[in-house]
Amino acid sequence: MNGIAKSINVGSPEPSMGKDAPTTGIIKKPVTEPVTVRAPGPKTTGLHSGVVGDHIGDTRHHGGDDQAIYAYAVEDYAWWAASLGRDLPPGLFGENLTTSGLDLIGGVIGEKWEFGSGLVLQVTFGRIPCLTFQNRMGEPRWVKRFAAVNRTGAYLRVVTPGTLVPGDRITVVDRPAHGLTLAESYEIYLHDHTRLARLLEAPELPPKMLAEVAERLA
Known part of the structure; x- marks a missing residue:
């Protein structure tokens, strides 16, 4: 399967x-120029975002190696735009990478994306929405709405450092x-706890999540 890096998006510090x-x-x-990507290290003590120059404010819940990059698809943006009746430009959801041509709903945990630049990223899990996201969108009950429809986008870890290039x-x-x-793992983790054991079949999930699942099953 092939896709395109439709947009590369970088955030500066803004008030909470x-x-x-x-x-x-x-x-x-x-941004119009390539940005450097590297593994940021641990969530709270590392470099936070995988994109050099990209800001993460809530370092307790966001960033780190298993959330180094966040990707969202233009196809899923189109679905939301129709549902909400408004334009949704790239970067609005806070993603670093807006993709075109990739099925993120059907993307497999652990699949690897290779870019023309040589960068390699690996899918880890979907995005669990938070209050900041809801306030950014200005939509009522956005956290519940986003979580319910299972168009989560993809968090990615860095396998091979490199650059994100617009249009790559x-x-x-x-x-x-x-x-x-992504869709199945998200549904199980958030809504269908009777199938938690299925998650242990994917060792590429974030280690902290796998440990949590194992503990809950025990």
């Missing part, structure tokens, strides 16, 4: 939008045989 963190980086704007090609080069998709 409803959390106890003093700033937020959710207001991301498209994206190729899915490896897809794990377990077949656990």
Whole structure:
């Protein structure tokens, strides 16, 4: 499967939008030049975002190696635009990477995306919405609405450092045989706890999540 890096988006520090963190980086704007990508390290003590120059305010819940990059698809933006009756420009959801041509709903946990630049990213899980996201959107009950429809976008970890280049090609080069998709894993984790054991079949999920699931099953 092939796609395109439709837009690369970077956020600067802005005043908090409803959390106890003093700033937020959710207001991301498209850039025209390539940006450097590297593994940021641990969530709270590392470099936070995988994109050099991208700000993360709530470092307790966002960023780190398993959330180094956030991607959202123009196809899912189109669905939301029709549902909400408003234009939704790239970067509005706070994603670093707006994709075109990739099925993020059917994307498999652990699949790897190779970019023309040589960068390789790996899908880890979907986005769990928060109050900052809701306030950014200005839509009533946005947290529940976003979580319910399962168009979550994809968090990615950095396998091979490189650059995100606007317009670059994206190729899915490896897809794990377990077949656990973003949509299925998200549905299980948030809504269908009778199937939690299924998540343990995907070792590429964030280690903290796997440990939590194992503990809940025990």
